[in-house]
Amino acid sequence: MAVSTRTARPITGRFVLVTTIAFFAVVIGVNMVMVRFAITTLPGTEVDSAYSASLAYQREIVAARQQNERDWQVQAHIDRRPDGAAAILLEVRDHAGAPLTGMNFLARLERPIDRRADRAIEVSEAGVGSYRGRVDGVAAGQWDLVIEGDADGRRMFLSRNRVLLN
Incomplete structure (x- = not known):
């Protein structure tokens, strides 16, 4: 039977120093990569200033009540075409069912999870109480349709x- 004559390598101060530095270098490197991913993939905040948004809240409540009192009927139809373009048609009527003309409408497609993908749609009057708009480069999926x-x-x-x- 052969006996191994290898002796155990002693742990020296240099070995401890090198392994400790290597360990922390790996930890710091991984942290830097994770921070970079977090910063580049963060879409941003919902509002730029929570304080300003809270001040505007009461005005929004009053505007919503006034909108409910007007009782307008706005029907929106939006289609995405195979080429990636989206077309919107708005049919706008007042509380009595008469078409509303002379309005300025703006529509936006907003991604629920990424504000960077939001798309504005220019809407123009196409007939009595009818408004149309079109935008290119709309990806398939869920969107929030905002009409003003x-x-x-x-x-x-x-x-x-x-x-x-x-």
Whole structure:
């Protein structure tokens, strides 16, 4: 039987120093990579200033009550085409069912999880009480359709709906 003549290598101060430095270098390197991923993939905040948003909250409540009192009927139809373009059609009527004309509408497609993908849609009047708009480069998936209607420089209508575009 052969006996091994190898002796155990002693743990020296240099070995402890090198392994400790290597350990912390790996930990710091992994942390730096994770911080980089976190910063580059963070879409941002919902509002830039929570304080400013809280001050505007009461105005939003008053505007929502006024919108409910107007009792407008706004029907929105949105389609995504195979080329990635999205077309929107708005049919706008007042409380008596008469078409509303002369309004300025703006529509936005907002990604629920990434503000960087939001798309604005220019909407123009296409007929009596009918408004149309189109935007290119819309990806399939879930979107929030935000519709704002202004008259005489004052917001008269606001709607936010979750839509699924295929």
